[in-house]
Amino acid sequence: MDSDDFFEIASAHFEDALPFVLYSKPQTSVVKGLFQNDSTVHTSTDLSESGFIFAPFNSDAPTILIPINESHAFETECFTSDKLGKIETYNSKETTASIEVKAFHVELVSKAIKTIHATDLKKVVISRKETVSLAKVSPIQLFKRLLEVYTSAFVYCWYHPKIGLWLGATPETLLSVASNRFKTMALAGTQEYTGNDNPQWGGKETEEQQLVTDYIAESLKLSVNNLSIGTTQTIRAGNLLHLQTMISGTIDSNLKTIVNALHPTPAVCGLPKIAAKQFIINNENYKREFYTGFLGELNSKEKTTRNTNRRNVENSVYSSVKTVSNLYVNLRCMQLTDVNASIYVGGGITKDSNPESEWEETVSKSETMKKVLF
Numbered sequence: 001m002d003s004d005d006f007f008e009i010a011s012a013h014f015e016d017a018l019p020f021v022l023y024s025k026p027q028t029s030v031v032k033g034l035f036q037n038d039s040t041v042h043t044s045t046d047l048s049e050s051g052f053i054f055a056p057f058n059s060d061a062p063t064i065l066i067p068i069n070e071s072h073a074f075e076t077e078c079f080t081s082d083k084l085g086k087i088e089t090y091n092s093k094e095t096t097a098s099i100e101v102k103a104f105h106v107e108l109v110s111k112a113i114k115t116i117h118a119t120d121l122k123k124v125v126i127s128r129k130e131t132v133s134l135a136k137v138s139p140i141q142l143f144k145r146l147l148e149v150y151t152s153a154f155v156y157c158w159y160h161p162k163i164g165l166w167l168g169a170t171p172e173t174l175l176s177v178a179s180n181r182f183k184t185m186a187l188a189g190t191q192e193y194t195g196n197d198n199p200q201w202g203g204k205e206t207e208e209q210q211l212v213t214d215y216i217a218e219s220l221k222l223s224v225n226n227l228s229i230g231t232t233q234t235i236r237a238g239n240l241l242h243l244q245t246m247i248s249g250t251i252d253s254n255l256k257t258i259v260n261a262l263h264p265t266p267a268v269c270g271l272p273k274i275a276a277k278q279f280i281i282n283n284e285n286y287k288r289e290f291y292t293g294f295l296g297e298l299n300s301k302e303k304t305t306r307n308t309n310r311r312n313v314e315n316s317v318y319s320s321v322k323t324v325s326n327l328y329v330n331l332r333c334m335q336l337t338d339v340n341a342s343i344y345v346g347g348g349i350t351k352d353s354n355p356e357s358e359w360e361e362t363v364s365k366s367e368t369m370k371k372v373l374f
Helices: 003-015 099-118 139-149 203-220 255-262 273-283 355-370
Strands: 020-024 030-036 042-044 051-055 063-067 071-077 123-133 154-160 164-170 173-178 181-192 224-237 240-251 294-304 320-329 333-336 340-349
Touching: 003 020, 003 030, 003 071, 003 139, 003 154, 020 051, 020 139, 030 063, 042 051, 099 123, 099 273, 099 340, 099 355, 123 203, 123 273, 123 355, 139 154, 139 164, 154 294, 173 255, 173 294, 181 203, 181 340, 181 355, 203 224, 203 240, 203 255, 240 355, 340 355
Parallel strands: none
Antiparallel strands: 020 030, 020 154, 030 071, 042 063, 051 063, 051 294, 123 340, 154 164, 164 333, 173 181, 173 320, 181 240, 224 240, 294 320, 333 340
């Protein structure tokens, strides 16, 4: 489909207050859209449905589904440019975190460090929400900006009139499944990109990455076969660098069991999971909602062929259809209202964390999202 027609459909759906999602997978120019026929709120109960899911941080809350059988699906190729226009904002001073906000965050990080030293808690992810005032909101324009800035991320724009409007560009895969084979990742550690794709990492970051990797492997070992852990590498997401370790294998149970074992991941919650989650709920002083939840394609049908030569008339004989799910952790995201953009940022706290440095990390992360606003 022509990209102008594609985005006109998206704009019309938004104007008509109908649910839709636009998304693009990492390292591709293909943008897909799923446009729901009415404003019904559909939910997933066991991840056996087909469509696009949007799940909150709190697994006790409903997982929202845009069902494939209640929607129209389109896709296009989108090559962005610098001619996207400027987003109108109010006084930029409103985007600067106040002294009180910084003091609260630094104190909360200090409390987390003390708790880690005094209990069995090994890591907890502390986050905050920063609100930017907007004079005008154009979700389609913001989505195009995200596509331009974050080519190596999963970029999305998700809207439901009864729930809200979210956009994001996440570097973290929760789970990719094709038939019975799966891939996931351990992602932790953050530093600013300064031109070096292979920088030195400190002890705090490498320890945090190992904690995440070990936890995921331990959580999955009873539910999967042929578990394989790759080497740790540095990846880039916008102006930030992270440590990443790929983990793969074959599934020996249903999708819901695997997702429950992974979500919320140590990269967005902490270790042990239950203790870290309770610390977050008791102390963060705001509701994360869909931030650090997960989202993506659920049980899509994907056709593959053995021979990629299109002139080979026997191709169809060797084609097969796989059931594919591609789920991502909802990081680097923002929630939009008529006049505000709420940006969500956080960082992993361990015994070696420095409260002031952790604050600065959240500032760097918020700046990556503000690039699409200014």
